[in-house]
Amino acid sequence: MVRASLQAIESAEFVEASTGLEAIEQLAVTRMQLIVLDLNMPDMHGIDVLRFVRRNAHYKSLPIVVLTTRGDETSRQTAKEAGATTYLTKPFAPQTLAQAVRDLLDAAVEASPRA
Amino acid sequence: MATGDAFFDGFLDDYFAESEEHLSAAADALMRLDKSIGHPPAERAAVDDLFRYFHTLKAISAMVELRPAEELAHHLEHYLRAVREGECSVTTAGSDALIEGTRRLEHIINAHRAGSPLPPIEDVLARVAHLVGTSGERPAATSAPEDATETGRRWTCRFVPTRELLASGIGVDLVRKRLGEIGTIVEAAPHVLPDATISFQFTLITADGVNVVERLGGIPVSVEAETPPAEPGAAAAEPAPAGAPNAAISHVVRVDLARLDHLMQIVGDMVITRARLADSLSRAERHVPAAEWRAVQENALASDRQLRMLREGIMRVRMVPVGEIFRRMPLVVRDLARENGKRVKLELRGQATEIDKYLIERMMDPVLHLVRNAVSHGIEPPEVRIAHGKSPEGTITLSAAAVGDLVTLEVADDGYGVDEEAVVNKARQAGLSVPSGPLDAAAVLGLLCSPGFSTKEETDRASGRGVGMAVVKAMVEELTGTMTLDTDPGQGTRFILRLPVTLAITDALIGRVGAEAFAIPQGSVREVIEIVEADLRQVEENEIVPYRDGALPIIRLSRLFGIASTARTGRLHVFVLGHGSAAMGIAVDRIVGQREIVVRTLADSLVRVDGVSGATDLGDGRVVLILDPAVLARLTNQRARRVIPDAAAWGRLPA
Numbered sequence: 001m002v003r004a005s006l007q008a009i010e011s012a013e014f015v016e017a018s019t020g021l022e023a024i025e026q027l028a029v030t031r032m033q034l035i036v037l038d039l040n041m042p043d044m045h046g047i048d049v050l051r052f053v054r055r056n057a058h059y060k061s062l063p064i065v066v067l068t069t070r071g072d073e074t075s076r077q078t079a080k081e082a083g084a085t086t087y088l089t090k091p092f093a094p095q096t097l098a099q100a101v102r103d104l105l106d107a108a109v110e111a112s113p114r115a
Numbered sequence: 116m117a118t119g120d121a122f123f124d125g126f127l128d129d130y131f132a133e134s135e136e137h138l139s140a141a142a143d144a145l146m147r148l149d150k151s152i153g154h155p156p157a158e159r160a161a162v163d164d165l166f167r168y169f170h171t172l173k174a175i176s177a178m179v180e181l182r183p184a185e186e187l188a189h190h191l192e193h194y195l196r197a198v199r200e201g202e203c204s205v206t207t208a209g210s211d212a213l214i215e216g217t218r219r220l221e222h223i224i225n226a227h228r229a230g231s232p233l234p235p236i237e238d239v240l241a242r243v244a245h246l247v248g249t250s251g252e253r254p255a256a257t258s259a260p261e262d263a264t265e266t267g268r269r270w271t272c273r274f275v276p277t278r279e280l281l282a283s284g285i286g287v288d289l290v291r292k293r294l295g296e297i298g299t300i301v302e303a304a305p306h307v308l309p310d311a312t313i314s315f316q317f318t319l320i321t322a323d324g325v326n327v328v329e330r331l332g333g334i335p336v337s338v339e340a341e342t343p344p345a346e347p348g349a350a351a352a353e354p355a356p357a358g359a360p361n362a363a364i365s366h367v368v369r370v371d372l373a374r375l376d377h378l379m380q381i382v383g384d385m386v387i388t389r390a391r392l393a394d395s396l397s398r399a400e401r402h403v404p405a406a407e408w409r410a411v412q413e414n415a416l417a418s419d420r421q422l423r424m425l426r427e428g429i430m431r432v433r434m435v436p437v438g439e440i441f442r443r444m445p446l447v448v449r450d451l452a453r454e455n456g457k458r459v460k461l462e463l464r465g466q467a468t469e470i471d472k473y474l475i476e477r478m479m480d481p482v483l484h485l486v487r488n489a490v491s492h493g494i495e496p497p498e499v500r501i502a503h504g505k506s507p508e509g510t511i512t513l514s515a516a517a518v519g520d521l522v523t524l525e526v527a528d529d530g531y532g533v534d535e536e537a538v539v540n541k542a543r544q545a546g547l548s549v550p551s552g553p554l555d556a557a558a559v560l561g562l563l564c565s566p567g568f569s570t571k572e573e574t575d576r577a578s579g580r581g582v583g584m585a586v587v588k589a590m591v592e593e594l595t596g597t598m599t600l601d602t603d604p605g606q607g608t609r610f611i612l613r614l615p616v617t618l619a620i621t622d623a624l625i626g627r628v629g630a631e632a633f634a635i636p637q638g639s640v641r642e643v644i645e646i647v648e649a650d651l652r653q654v655e656e657n658e659i660v661p662y663r664d665g666a667l668p669i670i671r672l673s674r675l676f677g678i679a680s681t682a683r684t685g686r687l688h689v690f691v692l693g694h695g696s697a698a699m700g701i702a703v704d705r706i707v708g709q710r711e712i713v714v715r716t717l718a719d720s721l722v723r724v725d726g727v728s729g730a731t732d733l734g735d736g737r738v739v740l741i742l743d744p745a746v747l748a749r750l751t752n753q754r755a756r757r758v759i760p761d762a763a764a765w766g767r768l769p770a
Contacts, residue, residue, distance in 0.1 A: 018178070018288070021315060024305045025276040025287040028313035042174035043291075043303070056307050069180070 002036055002067065005094030009101060020044035024052060032062065034104055036097070039068040039079070047082050054083035063104040065097070130179045131228055132369060134172060138221050139442050141168040145217060146445040149210050158205060165213065166195040172220065184223045187236045190243045191216045197247050212242040214446060267298070270319040270327050273337045275312060285334055287315050294319050297330045372472060375433050382426050386711060389422055423711075434616075435475055437515040437524070438466030440482050444513060447483065451490040458497050458507055459490055464514035470522045474594055474614055478524065481587040485526040485610050486511065488584075493528035493608050503605065505529070521638050522616050527609040533602040538562050557694065560600035564588035595636060595728065595743070599694055613638075623712045623731075624690065625739065626703030629678045632739045633703065634712050634731055635690055639744040641698075642691040643706060649685065660689075660700070667691065669700040670747060675726065680704055692744045701747065712741065 006014065015030050017023035020041045027035070035053070039046030050066065053059045063085040068075060071089035079087050086100050144164040151157035173188035191213060197203050222234045274290045294300055298321030306314050321327060327338050396415060400408060441463045452459040470478075494500075494509035501507050512527045535554060542549050542562045550558060562568060566585040591598045596614035615638055623634040624643070644662075651658045651669065659666040669689060673680035681704055689700040712731040728743030 021287040021291060021303060021305065024313060025281070025315070028276050029278040029281055040177060040180060042178050052305055056311070056313075058311050 005097045020049045035064045050082040134224050137168045141217050183236050194243050209246050267320050267322050271339045272317040275314045433472050434469035435472050437468045459509045462512045465516050468515040468517050481590050489528040493530035522614050524612040529607040532604040556600045625707040628672045628704050634739050635742045640690045644689050667700045669702050671702045
């Protein structure tokens, strides 16, 4: 479903990971511009993945969109502190996610105009 | 639950299939646990298994975001973890709570599948929480701290992913899966090396003597054995021999039944084509020189053999052990026995007997019904049993056996037995027609299975799911099987279901009446006899012949279907079907032989004719009708009881 909503973004390539460890593995082997991270994963908590990524100096500024079913302020705060760039509460409209991703990518291009 | 998203639906289907497997395995482990409470090694094994199943159920439920299932599985897992770590021990109350929890989990998943509201879980959670009791709520992390009580060896395994490895399918999930098959992963964590490389570190506990490196089979993982501090000598443990236990590795592929059906259909078409080819070959024979002909013949025979092997191979793929039905029964029996204040022991036999998946799915409810009946109506309460000099604990035996192309399922109990008089009285009260005179088992069964017989029982929870005996019988017949009853007053009751191992392609005997050919499944034919027409006696509307010690009612297909007979004068060939009072003979002009036929069900109600279950093609393009023994048997019985007084009703012709 997430993938389908992102399909709207042209000129992007996607890699999928179904578990937390796999997500980290993909991070290790692929050069990523952005991560859409669902906090709900079978093996480890999404927040732990987030913290791991942020602990690593190479990925300090990598934009991460966090998806979750929990909309309360505490969860939001926890995610922000762990390093979420954007926080979306499910359910959301596909366009909302696509727009959030586009905004972040545009911002990243402006910040480091490489190509 | 259709979400309209094909990908997600497929995902959900996988989830349902997988959770069903784990639930069924959990039910099995629960029974083992129930029996082994207080017997450490067996108890420990059951707890470990359960822990694994609930852990997986939790994980897969989380993936499909089925929160209540995830939460419930989590709490069950939590309790089992406490047991594993010696914080509490398994009690009967604990085992009951686990059983209830498993059942609720199944309900939640089924409700989710059906799109109906999910049952609540709070009561079960409270029960489980009570068990864990004062030991306190521990945070459930995947990296649970391991205590020293864990036996076996500890290993530290490191895996560094690379793009190349991933491209060849070796990723962290595969590593984790393999390690999980070799032992128990107690910790899994990612690490960043100083040069920014990411690695994954797993802490694994295996049984003694397992060689992790060997078992990983070439997956590049660095493995270090940790030395158990207590017994340094064991660290030098010799590597496992090559034939180390490898039961954990799964070689199972799950295949959608529809794909197998498709393959089966292609094979079915090939069987027909092959028969046509044989026909063309026999006509071509005289135009081919003898030497050439031999080669043609050899190849034809070889392709015959291979086709048969292919067909058998595909059928074998569809076969699953009957144990799948049996597995859930112990829980059902245990619960129902408690509810009814009875003591019942369930014995399972022949669980490895294999039967077509299609059949097993349909037999689940009927067998369940028979088992429930055995508990609630078959077995006596302990006091009654003692008074009759029986052991206070009743026994229900559920057995399966394969005999040729048939599978026999038996549900037997050592209880009251069926009281013929009570059955007859009840049938009369229900307004059913009851044959006069002493009844044999087949007639009693007929009454038990009459629609409307067991109305009162149906409201009884024990009978469950609204599947009465009538439905059981209907299902067995739909699957072209038969059901018989064997009972001894005071000694017990035995229901015997005979089913074909598989449907679709079967061996059949072909009989001819006039110009028409009829096929009858070979499995249902008990005997083939020849009778002299002069021996036929007219009794009311039946024709009977002396047979063994009694009489055999005869149905002449020529009369049933209104076809002019061309039999040699005075002689008829008869297929004998059925047992006891359900036995009957089907008379044809002549018996042509035995063939492998492809059954095509006549599902169109406009084409349906009583007594005909389907049609087949013998290869010469002519359609052959397949007789339905069960319906023919019913027709004779009805006729015997004069339910159909109008003989003209028999003259209905196939369209």
